[in-house]
Amino acid sequence: MSSHPFWETQPVSNEISNPGLIDDKLKGYNNKNETPLPDGLEWHHLDINQELPVLIDFLKRHFMSINDCFTLNYQESLVKWFLDFKDEDFNCKSSPRLLSISIKKENKLLGYICAAPAYIKIGEKINETAIVNFLCIHKKLRKLRLAPLLIKELIRRCRVHLPHILISPIFTAKYLPFQPILDAKYYFRYLNFEKLNNNRFVNVKNYENYDIPTLDSNITFRPMLPDDISQAYELFLKNIKDKKLSIYFKNKEQFTRYFSNKIIDGELNGPIYTFVVTQNNKVTDWISCYSLPYQVEYNKNELQVLNLLRLEQGETDYLTLFNLMFKSAKELNFDLFCTLDFFDIKNKSELKFESQDVEISYYTFNYDCGIINSSECSLILP
């Protein structure tokens, strides 16, 4: 019997042969009928507008934990942000309904997967594709081969309902049995060492001074406002030329939906936090993050974690940019800053970044594009 009965039958790449689509017909996926499920289980179209609390509860209980001691505490706002794309931007109808699916039994959620259409630059080409996320199976039903059923049904729906796009989804995972296009390492920057230490997130032996250095007070670093968006988008379009893996936005409206801040009563309200550096009212650099708290399992405390989503450098060096972001994150009461290693930062130790053992890999389904260097990637998936 094959050791990887699912992936061995899928159009994924193990060595780079011909860049591009692996199977342009995806014959196995043109089936109009839903993927059969074991007896007693049924497919459910998860309605994000009505059932988000149920999904969040499911993800909190069953999604990822770090060493079983800390759990990613997904919030409604972040999942909604991920799935809140406009169908018109991708020439499709009702895709959130089609692409947010679950397996249920007697009204109970047992597994979930979703995809959001996106334009992704892979190599030199802009692809109409999808980002797959939140694949999750109930903890008591692991190793029962439900994950391949969710993946198959998602791909089938993409093929049947959205044949003009969504040909080669991209996703992150750990250690799948085929060639990732990129492996990336996580880095943490402790912002509130005392709280992290009190909640056993860090070991006291690691202590050094985690204060933020004094920064040039002439630099303006502030939340991005609607008037900044044209210039921020221009910088994005300029910098993307050097990237081989990146999300892409066809127009300013798509860009705005993805990166704009939510400000309520003058306060930043997440889940997205985008800051700009300005000189003489001109945006020179910007940085965008998303918040995803960790729950401490033994005492149920919450650690506030800010994760890098995008950084566009123009005139400010990395050292200053990151330190400006750390300072603002601290002021916003975040305890930890987390990033993937996509920047050729020479002075990681000066920034007090702690390298983690955890790695994540990027995979493409049905698309062969070879290996991408981490410095050529600016695609970060929540």
Ligand SMILES: CC(C)(COP(=O)(O)OP(=O)(O)OC[C@H]1O[C@@H](n2cnc3c(N)ncnc32)[C@H](O)[C@@H]1OP(=O)(O)O)[C@@H](O)C(=O)NCCC(=O)NCCS
């Ligand atoms: C990841 C998860 C869904 C896998 O479920 P499982 O019950 O262990 O796996 P199943 O028995 O259903 O299926 C196994 C198959 O799915 C594949 N698989 C496992 N995790 C996968 C992933 N993240 N992405 C794609 N395929 C995956 C395996 O390679 C295997 O296929 P193979 O036999 O061809 O190698 C489950 O462990 C889970 O919910 N984890 C917590 C959430 C999580 O980590 N999600 C992934 C985010 S990166």
